[in-house]
Amino acid sequence: MTTGPEVAAADEKVRKVELAISLVLRIGVVLSVALVAAGLALMFSHHGAYVSIRGSFSYRRLTSSTTAFPHSFSALGHSIARGDGRGIVVLGVLILILTPVLRVAVGVLSFLYERDPPMVVVTLYVLLVLIGSFFLAGV
Amino acid sequence: MTVVTPLDFVLSLAAISVAAGVLGSLVGLGGGVVIVPVLTLLYHIDIRLAIGASIVSVIATSSGAAAAYVRERMTNLRAGMFLEIATTTGAVSGAYLTTVLPTRFLFVFFGLVLGYSSFATFRRRHADAPLAVSNDRIANYFNLHGSYFDPAEDREVAYKVTGTKLGLALMYVAGLVSALLGIGSGALKVPAMDSAMHLPMKVSSATSNFMIGVTAAASAGVYFIRGQIDPIIAAPVAAGVLLGATFGARVLGRVTSKTVRLVFVVVLVVISLEMLQKGVLP
Numbered sequence: 001m002t003t004g005p006e007v008a009a010a011d012e013k014v015r016k017v018e019l020a021i022s023l024v025l026r027i028g029v030v031l032s033v034a035l036v037a038a039g040l041a042l043m044f045s046h047h048g049a050y051v052s053i054r055g056s057f058s059y060r061r062l063t064s065s066t067t068a069f070p071h072s073f074s075a076l077g078h079s080i081a082r083g084d085g086r087g088i089v090v091l092g093v094l095i096l097i098l099t100p101v102l103r104v105a106v107g108v109l110s111f112l113y114e115r116d117p118p119m120v121v122v123t124l125y126v127l128l129v130l131i132g133s134f135f136l137a138g139v
Numbered sequence: 140m141t142v143v144t145p146l147d148f149v150l151s152l153a154a155i156s157v158a159a160g161v162l163g164s165l166v167g168l169g170g171g172v173v174i175v176p177v178l179t180l181l182y183h184i185d186i187r188l189a190i191g192a193s194i195v196s197v198i199a200t201s202s203g204a205a206a207a208y209v210r211e212r213m214t215n216l217r218a219g220m221f222l223e224i225a226t227t228t229g230a231v232s233g234a235y236l237t238t239v240l241p242t243r244f245l246f247v248f249f250g251l252v253l254g255y256s257s258f259a260t261f262r263r264r265h266a267d268a269p270l271a272v273s274n275d276r277i278a279n280y281f282n283l284h285g286s287y288f289d290p291a292e293d294r295e296v297a298y299k300v301t302g303t304k305l306g307l308a309l310m311y312v313a314g315l316v317s318a319l320l321g322i323g324s325g326a327l328k329v330p331a332m333d334s335a336m337h338l339p340m341k342v343s344s345a346t347s348n349f350m351i352g353v354t355a356a357a358s359a360g361v362y363f364i365r366g367q368i369d370p371i372i373a374a375p376v377a378a379g380v381l382l383g384a385t386f387g388a389r390v391l392g393r394v395t396s397k398t399v400r401l402v403f404v405v406v407l408v409v410i411s412l413e414m415l416q417k418g419v420l421p
Contacts, residue, residue: 018216025202025352032199033381036374044146072364089370093195096377097363099202100356107220118281122221126353129227133234133360 017110021103028099035092043085101130145371152182153375160200160383165403171197171322172253174376176410179246180417184372186242186249190321191367194359196380197323201352203381213345215338218283218300222346225307226328226354229314234361237319246418249320253411256326257404269298270337277303278336287342298339306336318358323351 076094079087104127111119159173171193178189237245273279278300286297309331317324325347332343362368 018212018214021216029199029202029381033378036370036378039370040149040374044149086370089374093368093370093373093377094363096195096198096202097356097359100198100352103202104220104223104353107216119217119220122224122281126220126223126227129231130353130357130360133227133231133357134364136231136361 017107017114020106020110024103024106025099028095028102032092032096032099035095036089037092039085039088039090039092041085042083042088045085101127104130148182149371149375152372153379155181156196156376156379157383157386160196160380160385161387162383162403162406163200163380164384164387165400171320171380172256172407173410174380175249175321176253176414178372178376180410180413186245187237187367188369188372190237190245190319191359191362191369192373192376193321194318194355194362195368195373195377197317197321197355198352198359199377199381200384201323201348201355203385204348213287213341214349215283215285215287215300215342215346216349217281218285218332218336218338219346219349221281221283221303222306222310222332223350223353225310226314226317226350227357229311229316230318230354230357231361232311233315233318234358236315240319243418245319246414248418250411250413250415250418252316252320252322252324252326253414254408257407257411259326259330269296269339270301271299273299273301275301275303285342287339289341296339298337298342301337302335306331309335314354314357317351317354318361321358323348323355325351 076087076090080091104123107123108120108127111123155177156174159177162173163171174193174196175186175189178184178192179186273284278284283300283303284298285300286295288294289296310328313324313327313331316322316327325344328347328350329340329343332338332346333340338346359368
């Protein structure tokens with residue numbers, strides 16, 4: 001059985017992990033919302049002359065002529081380098097998608113630090129599935 | 140004769156998403172459950188793009204809420220991370236299935252799951268006494284047991300976890316449904332934990348919220364690369380739902396009045412019937 005001080009020390013470790021995870025999530029969300037807002041603002045300031053659509057509403061007619069949004073990493077890089085608002089919006093959305101991935105990565109590291117091999121394997125598997133999902137999508 | 144510019148589109152979508160976020164947090168379901176019907180029925184957006192936008196909003200709300208839940212110490216991090224093995228695997232399978240399944244099936248399936256989820260929020264759940272001993276070898280090996288502080292009893296309550304195999308199977312299905320429909324599928328995750336694995340009710344819902352973001356990220360990765368996440372739709376939806384859900388949770392809290400919740404649930408049932416109808420009679 002574990003004694004009092006050991007339990008307290010273990011509790012303290014768990015607490016640190018929890019706070020680290022909480023911080024990662026918070027920063028990720030705030031950063032992505034800021035980027036999305038900035039990107040949208042930039043987009044509309046550059047494309048003030050967007051055509052109005054008359055008649056029945058159609059999302060396709062509204063954006064299909066202009067929507068060539070980047071959804072591969074290299075296209076995204078080029079788009080941001082050009083200072084394209086749409087690229088910045090995509091970057092914000094991508095960061096949002098990556099916050100849980102980063103949260104899992106923090107989990108792997110903290111379980112390594114705690115010397116807890118079974119949970120290291122668990123979190124590593126989840127991390128691989130998440131990273132793999134970005135690369136196996138085309139298969 | 141209507142005149143709509145992309146700016147109007149983004150602003151109106153953001154406003155509706157705020158409302159969806161508030162509604163979602165009041166009823167206790169995620170905003171995604173309202174977003175997909177809004178995008179498909181109101182804006183006539185392809186259901187696959189709607190699902191892509193919705194899954195991003197699910198991540199936003201989950202990451203926002205989980206940050207708070209983790210600090211409250213209600214979440215069982217170990218059990219949550221362990222079960223993510225099943226939800227992420229299910230989500231990736233689901234993301235692949237969407238390309239095979241016809242969109243009509245997605246509408247019908249969405250209608251059915253939404254209908255079930257609405258009723259499930261009202262089902263009376265009996266709170267079992269926490270387990271003191273567990274013979275579950277997996278739960279013992281990974282030490283998934285935990286404890287939480289119960290403010291009603293003003294003490295730390297310890298509990299043991301059991302039924303991990305059934306829990307994993309149910310979580311695989313929850314991940315699959317989450318990816319197929321772009322929803323958090325908390326209505327499926329919570330029973331997998333509190334009924335199958337004997338986690339306390341409060342711990343189950345906090346842990347479910349914690350897991351939803353990682354589950355959604357697994358399918359969002361596939362959808363992102365496939366070009367199914369259109370930023371012009373996803374951005375206002377994600378920001379709007381996040382804002383609405385945060386506001387709903389902080390300012391209004393959980394609506395305790397049964398009648399108010401009943402009204403919301405009726406709204407959701409009507410939406411689910413609309414989705415069903417769109418799938419059956421296109």
